[in-house]
Amino acid sequence: MKLLLIGPPGGGKGTQAKFLVSDFNIPQISTGDMLRENVQNSTDLGTQAKEFMQSGNLVPDSIILEMMKNRLLGQDCLNGYILDGFPRTITQAEGLDILLSKMNHKLNFVIVIDVKDEIIIKRLSNRRSCNNCNRVYNLIFDPPLDKEKCNDCGNNLFLRDDDNPKTIQKRLDVFHSQTKPLIDYYQKQGIVKTIDASDTIEEIKADIKRKLAS
């Protein structure tokens, strides 16, 4: 199964991707996680990406496409994957189409997570992440047992640099102007399933399952 999740920052893509990982036993490929890992390890890629990320802008398409070209060649991608946060521009989608056709792969479905900006702003400012195991919490909707520590690995939780009100607004603007046009792009391929993500995590999960089976 080859899936792509499109949705605004904080729309719950990462959370739902993790459920799909265990349902289909395929890897989640999150460009955001890959970039943050590079920033944390101060790699060349991380150094190039850092400022774009901190300001809420997109990292240039050429950097992302090169990173994804290598990632999709991984042995773990042979049976499928869940693309989370990539592509984010039409140029990236066109680049992905070229990569997929070279690999003889085809996306099965594009899941569009639909949620209003007001809900996003509330969710993101209460988001806390673990930079050890990448688990994500929400202090209101899905709180950790101890508000400063990860339930799974005990690491300290942190508020991402880009989860501050000014950068959240910028990331939403970027989503509307650069990423939303992808919905039309994939609608033309007839593979879009739209999910109303203003419900609870469990309801969204069930809706995705229903729509993938229909």
Ligand code: AMP
């Ligand atoms: P995310 O964790 O998916 O919200 O991504 C965090 C940040 O990483 C974004 O605000 C961008 O700066 C950068 N980023 C992640 N994925 C991409 C992508 N496909 N294209 C460009 N920039 C990206």
